[in-house]
Amino acid sequence: MKPAAFDYHAPTGLTEAVSLLAELGDDAKVIAGGQSLMPLLALRLAFVEHLVDLHRVEEMRGIDRRADSVWIGAGTTQATIERSADIAEAVPLLARATPLIGYFQVRNRGTIGGSLAHADAAAEYPAVALTLDAEVEAASPSGRRTIPAAEFFTGVWSTDLAEDEILTGVTFPLWRGRSGFAVEEFASRHRDFAFAGATVAVELDGDDRVRRCAIGLLGLGPTALRARAEEAELTGRHVTEITAEDVGQAAVSGLDSVPSDHNVPAEYRKRVGAAVVARAWHRAIQEASDA
Incomplete structure (x- = not known):
């Protein structure tokens, strides 16, 4: 099938893009890489009157490494992030998650903001954004604002972005010291969306105690999740007192909105979730211990 007819707009600057979105209102939809929206339009599962393409807005692309953080423009492609030495060094969790996104053709077009x-x-x-406490930047006719990742994802395919806002960039704070990172996920086929996945970041002190940790969960709820209760339980404990299997079980034990369908029941997702959390925790602890 082909998309229903729509008017196409390609602004060359952020101010023009924001103005267009405000002018066109509810009849407009923003497109970045198009790897999610275009299939929906092609299958006529979504309809728009106006499509505002952001790929010419240069100020929304690029990677800026700062003293305590890394800023990434929303229009920066996943392939650019995958190839970036700055990202690999400063935000290892993001670098390791990126190759798991679809195939290289998807990453060549897909953007972090999209x-x-x-x-x-x-x-x-x-x-990854939730795990690393990233901050999302948005622009609208009324100005700019910053949204913590913990407040950004509000439900199934929904965010805190207002109808007239455009996501312009995201800032990742740096983890220093004896830190380790890991991403694990499980899917029915290589490169498919995961049934369940985990993103883990751990920082150890000089005595091998957990100074801080973050456990992200994907595919196990209506949005990406954090296992905050388990993180609090683990903080301050010596690594020898912790087993990866216990971390995995505890991280998913309190989940009550796990998706379920005829292929992947909720209980199976939870079992897989516990396993991938355990694997990610083990790998992250190993890396932090060796740092």
Whole structure:
């Protein structure tokens, strides 16, 4: 099938894009890489009167490494992030999650902003942003604002973005010291969306105690999730007192909105979720211990 007819707009600057979106109102939809929206339009599962394409807005692309953080423009492609030495060094969790996104053709077009705005619960970037306490930047006719990742994802394919806002960038704070990171996920086929996945970041002190940790969950709820209760339980404990299997079980034990369908029942997702959390925790602890 082909999309229903729509008017196409390609602004060359952020101010023009924001103005267009405000002018066109509810009849307009923003497109970045198009890897999520175009299939929906082609299958006529979604309809728009106006499509505002952001790929020419240069100020929404690029990677800026700062003293304590890394800023990434929303229009930066996943392939650019995958190839970035700065990202690999400064935000290892993001670097390791990126190759798991579809195939290289998808990553050549897909953008970090598009992935975050689409807010798929099984996608890697929302889980990474949540795990690392990233901050999302948005622009509208009334100005700019910053939204913590913990407040950005509000439900199934929904975010805190207002109708007249455009996601312009995302900032990832740096983890220093003895830190380790890991991403694990399980899917029926390589490169498919995962039934369940985990993103883990751990920092150890000089005595091998957990100074801080973050456990992200993907595919296990209506949005990406954090296992905050288990993180609090683990903080301050010595690594020898912790087993990866216990971490995995505890991380998923309190989940009550796990998706279920005829192929993947909720209980199976939870069992897989516990396993991938355990694997990710083990790998992250190993890396932090060796740092």
